[in-house]
Amino acid sequence: MLVQDVNNTPCFCEERTYSGRMQSSNHRLRDMDQHHPLLSAGADVETGSLAAAGVMVGGPHACHAGGNRTLWFIQDSCGMVCAGMTWFLVLYAEFVVNFVMLLPSKNFWYSLLNGATFNSLAVLALASHLRTMLSDPGAVPKGNATKEYMESLQLKPGEVIYKCPKCCSIKPERAHHCSICKRCIRKMDHHCPWVNNCVGEKNQRFFVLFTMYISLISAHALGLSGMHFFTCIKVQWNECSDFSPGVSVLLLIFLCLEAILFLTFTAVMFGTQLHSICNDETEIERLKNEKPTWERRMRWDGMRAVFGGSPSLLWCNPFTGLRLRRLLLLTHGRRGGSEFSV
Template sequence: MRSPVHRYRDIERQATNLQLEPYVPPSPESPSAMWFIRDACGIVCGVITWFLVLYAEFVVLFVMLLPSKNVTYSLVNGMIFNSLAFLALASHLRAMCTDPGAVPKGNATKEFIESLQLKPGQVVYKCPKCCSIKPDRAHHCSVCKRCIRKMDHHCPWVNNCVGESNQKFFVLFTMYIALISLHALMMVVFHFLYCFEDDWTKCSTFSPPVTVILLILLCFEGLLFLIFTSVMFGTQVHSICTDETGIERLKGETATWDKKPCWESVKEAFGGSFSLSWFSPFSTLTCRRSPSEHVPVTPQGDIIEEDIIEIPLD
């Protein structure tokens, strides 16, 4: 009599082309290890992001605020702009150096499948590129070379995927960049009006041509970043509220999961009930899941028979 078998489905390749070879999973990753993707394009984009923020900081301080005769105006706007810039860069670091929800590599072994205690005829999904069991709503990122839980997209500007565990930091990053861009644009407008009414040589420590060039570049940068980050912020908030990632929306995937209400989904993404910690890039999310949680188990009748690979467990 044939012994019961568990089945899993390779969702990246056809079953006829897949050759299962013995695989020794790597040693468990340390939870305290810093997450960083060694991608040249992403690193360059991250450096450019910091350079543009620091350029805006330079123009705001040394062209507009320090030369101003109004001390109160300089102090108030300096504190606001520097606080927002600090929070934006901190959010960028957290989004870049936080594990977005990577699935452990190499756990699609017979021993691990046995530990799930599946019933005969049930299936789990396997990613052949990671050799890992693929949780529900996870997608493989070719840049990170990992499957990411609730992956929304890979963003080169933060050199990381935006996923289950770092979406909050990406949302904060786009929000704070949009705010400092708007603030910088408002200060540029006031500075131009002030300089037109006064002597240009007295409204800046630089020469009038240099001052104009620096302000025009800042205006262009602020306008570009304001539009881009506002769109990204709105897109991310929409994805959270509808409980649907960017990849799922792009692929037109039919929701097979129970969609959460908007407010519940927002609380899950930001780590709990509403508080000031929602706006802090230094708060730690408390809703992170264990590697084996939410392993998809699907009845046999929901799977096309020729796409299923049988693996004897005895």
């Protein structure tokens, strides 16, 4: 059995334990940091059992919430700022649409229908954002490149497996290492700072929904702003808003600029994601021009694999599969206090 790192440097996997470190029978594994040895077999079994039980396995940037249950969250300053800005801009749009345009309107049904539509889409967008940010994107268990684990794979003679020298993990096919998450991610598409997470095998669906709903509320906000400008100009801004004309114009202009920017960005990203799913090719694979060694799925098979089941309205529901009890356990835990993994 042969182990090969990502730089295609082979090393035999016959290893022995010495002073708490895993060493090769010929030499120390050169593709690993000497200060971060491989995990022991016991730690690997525990990590694998957690993953098999459906509990998200966090890396060095994951927040643990008591007990063995883990809430996936990346502690990246840039990502957290971008994610916070996303929420601020969506809530700003909510404020302008509701309090500047709809509530002062004298047309009750116009305000009711547009308010219900816009606020519903905004809730779905923010829910999709949270699911993308707090979902394990498909992280490979860290430090599973142990002798015991490799023996359990029951590989054929001469079969080559790849090991990531950065997180000491056996890399499955189509997995890539993220320098921000510090983990190898299955079917990693890209790392998005706006959701403070990687987009991978397990959370791509929520990212697609996030881009779709943001593009919809951006288009809706643009339409409402145009109608409001047209109406207010006709009445010369008399009783058009509870705010002064100058303040209203500034708020609306900023909303329009925000909506145009986000509509352009998310609509393009939404189309790119659908194209990647239908062609069974991630963005990283496309940029690296990797030749597929796997059997590509047909278009609808790819959509079913990402969204689950046959086409239905459930595909558009970011709350699907969310269990309140499990979320509470992940958030609060059975034992008090929260800690960060190292």
